[in-house]
Amino acid sequence: MKQFQYLRPATQQAVLDVINKPGTKIIAGGTNLVDLMKRGVATPDKLVDINHLPLKNITITKTGLHIGALALNSVVSENDLVAKKQPLLAMALKAGASPQLRNMATVGGNMMQRTRCGYFYDTTMPCNKRVPGSGCGAYEGVNRMHAIFGGSEQCIAVHPSDMCVSLAALDAEVIIAGKKGERRLPFTEFHRLPGDHPEMDNQLTAGELIIGVEIPDNNFSKNSYYLKVRDRQSYAFALVSVAAALDIENGIIQHARLAMGGVAHKPWRLFDAERSLIGKPASEDNFKQAAQLAMQGAKGYGYNSFKLKLGPATIAEALKHAAGLV
Amino acid sequence: MEKVINLNMPSSSDGMSRIDGRLKVTGAAKYSAEYTVEGLTYGVLVGSTITNGTITSMDTKAAEHAPGVLAVVTHLNAPKVPGFQPDPSKPAPKKGPLKIFDDNKIVYNGQPIALVIADTYERALYGASLVKAQYNKEPHQTSLQESIGKGYPPHGDGLYKRGTEDAWKLAPFKVEQEYIVSTNTHNPMELHAIIARWDADDKLTVWDKTQGVKATQNDVARLFKIPVHNVQVNSKFVGGAFGSALRTWPHEVAAIVGAKVVKRPVKLVLSRADMFTSVGYRPYTWQKIAIGATADGKLTGITHEAYGQTSAYENFTEGTVRVSLNTYACPNVNTKYNLVSLNVGTPTWMRGPGEATGAFALESALDELSYDLKLDPIELRLRNYAEVDPESGKPYSSKFLNEAYQMGADHIGWKERKQEPGAVKKDGWFVGYGMGGGMFGAYRDGATVKATMMTDGRLILQTAVSDIGPGTGTAMVLIAAEKMGIPADKITFENGESDLPDAPMQGGSGTTSSVGSAVHDACAELKQKFQKLIGNGDTDNPDYVQVLKQHNLPLLEVTTKSNGGDERKNYSMNSWSVHFVRVLVNAATGVVKIDKVASVADSGHIVSPKTARSQVVGGAIGGIGMALMEESIIDHRYGRYINNNFADYHVPVNADIPQIDALFVNKPDPYINPMGAKGMAEIALIGMAAAVANAVYNASGKRVRELPITPDKVMA
Incomplete structure (x- = not known):
């Protein structure tokens, strides 16, 4: 591991004063960053520890639920307000990583974690995300875990988070602090697609700090489900995961939210499929139709082509669970 | 009142606890890297x-x-x-x-x-x-599939024949299929x-x-x-270590x-x-197996071919096709074993070595045959039950596999199994049952043990053998306690140092048999020495402390080598297992969940119920890993492993493992050694992967012939 300087500025303002310098990285739980540093993938000169900042609160606001960026994944997943108002988030969190990791990982850190693509982690392999212009090892390689939506020839890596899939589905907003003040970004716009710049995972610019997320109030708490299909029952990344949330009145879907994990460089929101469900009865047939619609534009790369079939099956299954049909 | 242990199915609290358990869970046990x-x-x-x-x-x-x-x-x-x-x-x-x-x-x-x-x-x-x-x-080559044409026999022509070659072809019922076992890495903690x-x-x-x-x-x-x-x-x-x-x-x-x-x-x-x-792995192996049978389920011929990978610099061979020679009574068997030399490190024995790989093919193919015959898979095996070693014609030193079948079937609820695949569905999950058997030679090597009785009543046993975790020390103490008639807590077992008396490697499920015999014999000799001192050969358990004091001796010791005699020449000695599994297969996503496991070992007398149970449970978990998730993946373009870490190389976690019940026939082998005990490390795993694959088929109708059975393969 490359030697680095460790900084612990006392206040949020002091943090903002130092993080815009090149070679500087923020560390919170460190569950991903430390691995990246050990493998020589991340080689920061300075680490800025923010764990002491007062960004851990989970509070009710006028319009929704605010979760501080430093709230631990384990704490959020067990929080009463979250369980009551946004159970989908709790389910997604509990499907992620392992209890030990969730005890360290923060909400902001979860958003900032990088892909687990094996080619990204092995510094002897080509990877445009790690070394722009070096090629994509996965494109014609062992891409079983890789994207079927929104990939480019440059990169077909997926974002590994479960939590983010639920936050994308729930129309959350990201609250970002910078030198010029705060800004808010829809969660679905926070992460980006690889395009020609796979080295950029998200819209956070140098000198900015995630301070929290806010989830607007909704009527989904009765009919939410997070279904994660994986190679083992815990501590495995998603082959495909689906966050499904339905607002059902008298058997008719009023609102629907759907997002997928394990299929794209970002949490993949399924807007068309959602719209197709509105005004329809919550039935298996309608869920299957929506699932087929959701797969438009999906592309397999060989090892991961099974996701073209697993994807819609998982969407329909998640919707059935959300609607209480299972 | 003394608790009666049900040796047919000990629970986790039955029997003496691991003698080094406390040291291990408190961190006091020092491993090689921990010495100052x-x-x-x-x-x-x-x-x-x-x-x-x-x-x-x-x-x-x-x-x-x-x-x-x-x-x-x-x-x-x-x-x-x-x-x-x-x-x-x-x-x-x-x-x-x-x-x-x-x-x-x-x-x-x-x-x-x-x-x-x-x-x-x-x-x-x-x-x-x-x-x-x-x-x-x-240029390099790391893919066995791409180089199978370059396979070569490691010894002679790699061919073996008993009876008529390819006799299966003439049978009215036949199965011919290919099976792949992926590379597994031992990955001990x-x-x-x-x-x-x-x-x-x-x-x-x-x-x-x-x-x-x-x-x-x-x-x-x-x-x-x-x-x-x-x-x-x-x-x-x-x-x-598991062989690494x-x-x-x-x-x-x-x-x-x-x-x-x-x-x-x-x-x-x-x-x-x-x-x-750096430390070997279970080699990627391609197999083709063909089995023929009569309409009433009598096997007429087995042809079994295997290509295992090895390095460019060494031949590593294992008993992959051997399972087809001696597991069942079949008059005609021919096998072919080849290696494929690749740009990889040399493989090595991994728990159940080649037999586990071979048994995946044989036990899967038999299961396939049972569906063709519309015959219960246990019944198929019983109809081909080997009463004597089909290879040597020798009698078995002991074999109670038929009892093991019955015990396991009763325990898993085999009568609930439907012969028709995909017949039972509950809450979106298919339910299915499968079984698979294992067999491994029961060995006994020469070993030497020094036994020393001290004036404070402590007995010290010393031998060089390693204890990689199966509970060797615990079993040795129990053998000595019984032979000497003293409480186990008076006995210390010292091992794992090269200046101690000679013992074989801990491998091939042989330690309890080999070193246990030496402990037994050393204790017998030591007791005799005491009896000689007091001039009374009839005193079964002398008061050792009293005798030492009376004779003004600081201690009494013996160093005894135990080899066993000619019994191996007269008998075929083996341990057997049968694994029963109930699985749930998600109809939509192909996810497989193991719902219940009953593993039965016919491995002679059970010396240490608690650690034996742990060993069977551990073997079953290893087999579940092999069946469902373990795979070391190389990107053949580069020749490099791409999942060489614990996040990407999946071993089972607690959430994958249901209650696993270990059952023992627990009948002593009268010939192998004084304890009548046979090995169980390998058989605890051999056959498990097939049991899972067979259960997945019974549940869903999907036959997966390439391990591991990941959701994508089930839903494909």
Whole structure:
């Protein structure tokens, strides 16, 4: 591991004063960053520890639920307000990583974690995300875990988070602090697609700090489900995961939210499929139709082509669970 | 009132607890990497980044100048290992173990090319990141599938025949299928580690993870041409090995060489990634098996072919096709065993070695046949039950496999199984049952034990054998307690040091039989010595302390070698297992959940119920890993492993494992050894993967013939 300087500025303002310098990285739980540093993938000169900042609160606001960026994944997943108002988030969190990791990982850190693509982690392999212009090892390689939506020839890596899939589905907003003040970004716009710049995972610019997320109030708490299909029952990344949330009145879907994990460089929101469900009865047939619609534009790369079939099956299954049909 | 233990199905609280359990769970047990040695330095290996070719130059300057770095050992500067040098009096062998740092040849990706030694581990690790090599790359091959045409027999023509060749073809019912077992890496919790210290130019002490301190001692003495008694090997505790520590590996040589270079002790702990390229693995194996049967389910012929991968520099062979020779009564069997030489490290025995691989094919194919015959899979096996060894014609020393079938079937609720696949669905999950059997030779090697009775009533047992976790020490104490008629807590078991009396490696499920016999015989001899002293051969259990005091003796000791007699010539000795599994298969996503397991062992008398149970549970979990998730994946374009870590190489976690019930026939083998006990480490795993695959088929109608059975394969 490359030697680095460790900084612990006392206040949020002091943090903002130092993080815009090149070679500087923020560390919170460190569950991903430390691995990246050990493998020589991340080689920061300075680490800025923010764990002491007062960004851990989970509070009710006028319009929704605010979760501080430093709230631990384990704490959020067990929080009463979250369980009551946004159970989908709790389910997604509990499907992620392992209890030990969730005890360290923060909400902001979860958003900032990088892909687990094996080619990204092995510094002897080509990877445009790690070394722009070096090629994509996965494109014609062992891409079983890789994207079927929104990939480019440059990169077909997926974002590994479960939590983010639920936050994308729930129309959350990201609250970002910078030198010029705060800004808010829809969660679905926070992460980006690889395009020609796979080295950029998200819209956070140098000198900015995630301070929290806010989830607007909704009527989904009765009919939410997070279904994660994986190679083992815990501590495995998603082959495909689906966050499904339905607002059902008298058997008719009023609102629907759907997002997928394990299929794209970002949490993949399924807007068309959602719209197709509105005004329809919550039935298996309608869920299957929506699932087929959701797969438009999906592309397999060989090892991961099974996701073209697993994807819609998982969407329909998640919707059935959300609607209480299972 | 004394608790009665149900040896047919001990619970986790039945029997004596592991004698070293408390040491292990409190962290007091010291593993090889944990010894404090004065002047210790730390080594980190650098692996090649090409898969075949030569090193043309190395840049080690930056590493050498990095803080705390003491040396960078490469082929350019390493002192020659005497045992690596060709013997001019003999023809040079074509193949042999990897000679680390001996030349510039690269034959697999990750092959160690340098050892960086520094005053701290962190500095060595940083130094290692600075070592750069230039290579002349040559084409490589790491895919068995692509090179199967280059297969070759390791011995003779690799062919075997009993009766008529390909007799299956003439049968009215037949199955012919191909099966693939993927590469599995042992991945014990404890990383392989060694501390090497030269005490003089020809005198060496190592603290090393090994399954045989004596074997390591001999290997090291031979390699460095020093007297065997000048090499002290210590391996007091081993945190799992499953076969990976059954031989001396290049990293052990590297640490010893490194200690010579820096003239200080060197500690070398492999990284988890190193574990994939340094200490063997279960080799990727392609098999084709064909079975013929009569309409009433009598086997008429088995043809079994296997191609296993090996390295470019060594042949590694295992008993993959042997299962077809001797598991069932079948008049005609022919087999073919070939190796495929690839640019990979050499494989090694992994729990249940070749038999586990072979049994996946044989037990899956039999299951397929049972559906064709519309016959219960247990009934099919009973109709082909071998009453004598089909290969040698010898009687079995003991075999109660038919009872094991019954016990397991009753326990899992086999009568709930429907012969029609996909017939039972509950809450979106298919429910299915499967079974698979295992067989492994029951061995007994010579072993020596020293038994010493002290005046405080303590009995000390000493032998060099390793205890890699099955509960060897616990079993030895129980054998001695029974023989001597003293409480177990008065007995100490000392092992894992090369200056202790000779014992075989811990492998091949042989330790309880081999070393247990020596404990038994040593205790018998010691007791006799006491009885002689008091002149009363009839006193069954003398008051040992009293006798020592009366005769003014500080202790009484014996060193006894136990070999066994001619019984092996007259009998075929084996352990058997049968695994029953109930699975749930998600109809939509293909996810497989193991719902219930009953593993039955017919392995003679159970010496230590609690640790035997643990061993069967552990074997079942290993088998579930092999069946559902374990796979070391190489990107063949580069020849490199791409999942060489615990996040991506999946071993089962608690959430994957239901209640596993271990059942024992628990009938002693009258011939094998004084305890009537036979091995169970291998059979606890052999047959398990097929049981899972067979249950998946019964549940869903999906036959998966390539392990692991991941959701994508089930839903395909």
